[in-house]
Amino acid sequence: MECLTKLEKIQHQILKRITNLELSNKFSTALSLQPTKQHSGPETTESLLSSILRSNGVYDFAFKRVPSHYYDTPLEARRDILDAPSVHHLCKSIVLVVGACGDVMVIIGINIRKKGLHVGVGVASGSGDTLLFTSSPHGGAKTNRVVGYCSDGGIRIGLGGMVVGGGGRSGSGGMVNTQAHESVTDCSDRNNSKYYVVVVQYSARFSAETVKNFLYSVNNGKIPKKRFNLRLAPEEESTQLTGYKRNGVTCVGMKTDIPVILDEAITKLNPDFFWLGGGEIDLKLGIRTSQFISLVKPYIVSCSST
Known part of the structure; x- marks a missing residue:
């Protein structure tokens, strides 16, 4: 019985190494196919974000264009378009504003x-x-x-x-x-910011109450919980803050340094990479989770349910 357990453990390690090698090859191939800047023409979103990622030590990433009907298709179809392992690897970035409801x-x-x-x-x-x-x-x-x-x-x-x-x-x-304190007007204090970007899976249900409790806790209870009332930022406001339009919002290269909250469920994905907005409506960015965390340094909070 002990021998079987050891064999199963070895088999699991081998399969994990094979998966990592396949992912590495996949990302390398995708990167090699990305166009390089040959002239002094206008820089594309893809080349700009690629430059930001590489300069920050992120190399396991890939961009992919999706068809115009992408958002009219079910998650299973989107998974196939991106060649993602599961629908749970499809994520989105939403901009929340604190205490804006009056x-x-x-x-x-x-x-x-x-x-x-x-x-x-x-x-x-x-x-x-x-x-x-x-x-x-x-x-x-x-x-x-x-x-x-x-x-x-x-x-x-x-x-x-x-x-x-x-x-x-x-x-x-x-x-x-439920208004934030009048002194909270920007994102300079990541523990008590006016805005937050939350990255969650499309397949999960986001819990604003959990984020509220987290922010209350991270401020050691010194700020009343009712001050952390959260709502979705208006589209125009989100675009102005991030520089990206709806469905294209990404945490890389935002115009404003907004604190990011990453749902803990994403860190448990296997393989450890996920897809999110790539700066344009029809552009998606796939990135290894561990490298995303090193780059963005998000709060990791369990803020969703399935």
């Missing part, structure tokens, strides 16, 4: 009593969120804030509940300040 007013509407259940609707002012309100004579009033964020596949909805009021009485309204 004050959120929790307003509980008039209760309608029907068979012992009180039903009402509240509205969140400024953020655009909606508060679903229910209450019962014994359970008190409960609101569930509907939090939405956009992805290329549509809007995903999550519910986060809190209890107000009690004993069947109507709940009360209140103001919750």
Whole structure:
């Protein structure tokens, strides 16, 4: 039995070496096919990013152009287009802005009593969120804030509940300040930045609440958690900050030095490389995860679920 265990271990090591050799050959081939700058014409996005990567000691990377219908296809088709090992190796970079929703007013509407259940609707002012309100004579009033964020596949909805009021009485309204401190206007403090770029898998569901908890923790609880309210940055704002348009956002060569948060799930991929935006809508960048981490120095946070 012990011999079998040793053989399995050796076999696993051999297979891992073969995979790494195949990846190395794949990246080398891709790099050799990349056009070199032969004249003083305008520099392309690909050549510019390649130069940045190489000058920072990153060599295991490749660029690939995708067809115009790429984002109209399912993840399985995108995987095949990029020759990726799985759909989980397909990732995106999203720009989040901290505390931009303003004050959120929790307003509980008039209760309608029907068979012992009180039903009402509240509205969140400024953020655009909606508060679903229910209450019962014994359970008190409960609101569930509907939090939405956009992805290329549509809007995903999550519910986060809190209890107000009690004993069947109507709940009360209140103001919750979710704005970042007025001193937080840029990205100079990576622990308390105005913006963050989060890299997550397309196949996973991003959790803004987890990132909020992480930022609260990394600041040793000195900043109220409500100050780390996160939302997707408007497309125009994202483009201005990064220099890249939607679906082309990448963490390499951004106009602004925005702190990056890498979802921990990406670090566990096998093989250890992934695909993300390459600076243009139809250009994708594949990069070895370990070298990406060395270059970008992101926070690594478990901020998604499947």
